[in-house]
Amino acid sequence: MNKLNGFLYGIISSASFGLIPLFAIPAMQHGMNFMNVITYRFLFATIALAILLKVRKVSFAIEKSDLPTLLLLSVFYIVSSVFLLWGYKFMPSGIATTIHFMYPVITTLVMMLLFHEKNSLSRTLAILMAIAGVYALSYTDSQGETNLVGIIIVLLSAVGYALYLVTVGQRKNKELKGLRLTFYVFFFSTLMLISGMLATGSLHSIPDIPTFGNLLLLAIIPTIVSNLTLIEAIKYIGATQTSVLGAMEPVTAVIVGITVFGEAFTLPIAIGIVLIIAAVTIIILKR
Secondary structure, three states, X not given: OHHHHHHHHHHHHHHHHOOHHHHHHHHHHOOOOHHHHHHHHHHHHHHHHHHHHHHOOOOOOOOHHHHHHHHHHHHHHHXXXXXXXXXXXXXXXXXHHHHHOOHXXXXXXXXXXXXXXXXXXXXXXXXXHHHHHHHHHOEOOOOOOEOHHHHXXXXXXXXXXXXXXXXXXXXXXXXXXXXXXXXXXXXXXXXHHHHHHHHHOOOOOOOOHHHHHHHHXXXXXXXXXXXXXXXXXHHHHHHHHHHHHHHHHHHHHHHHHHHXXXXXXXXXXXXXXXXXXXXXXXXXXXX
């Protein structure tokens, strides 16, 4: 039963993260630019995380030595979030989310290049499969034209999240983790975003109640629900199996894109999705 619960938590965690387009795109369609959407998402998520930590009686105390790492993590998380939503303007959300899902492959490349982690035949194969998957996904229209701008933007999103994961893994204080770590990443990210938006005069009010609802759900489901169920999944089935279940993230985003936003689903897109999910699964199992 515990293992079954773990698989359910893992599926819910990855699927809920894949619902980002479901709430972000309608907010942008109502006139909010992606920077405002991200700013409000981080603000609402920070408030929700603070309430959750208070209810769970988790200490908010951190060491001064943690501040540089938390600030760096916040920068990487902002980069990942900003470039993912920006990518939605150039390509279907399902494709963008699938390319973003390459972050474990990029994490492996970073570890090999910067930390001299050993390469292997399976890793090389996975990297080539991921590249082939992106190439297949790049043909998103009937004329087979490649949207290079969109691909570069979303790949930068994956790079940002990969650097976030590498920094989490290399940090000195291993006691700061879980929801407390997530809270401070969102807290400092919110401060940076609001400061930047106010300084440039680009922070706008929420236009209507439906948009407020979408922003609130964007903050709660892909953040609070995803993190809580992730922690429970790891508790029951371990990090490796939980990571493999992360394949539900792009699958969910693609289903949402097709059923809600009428995005196309072609053979090259199917091949690209399968190649990237297979590549990521190989990387995770080898790690």
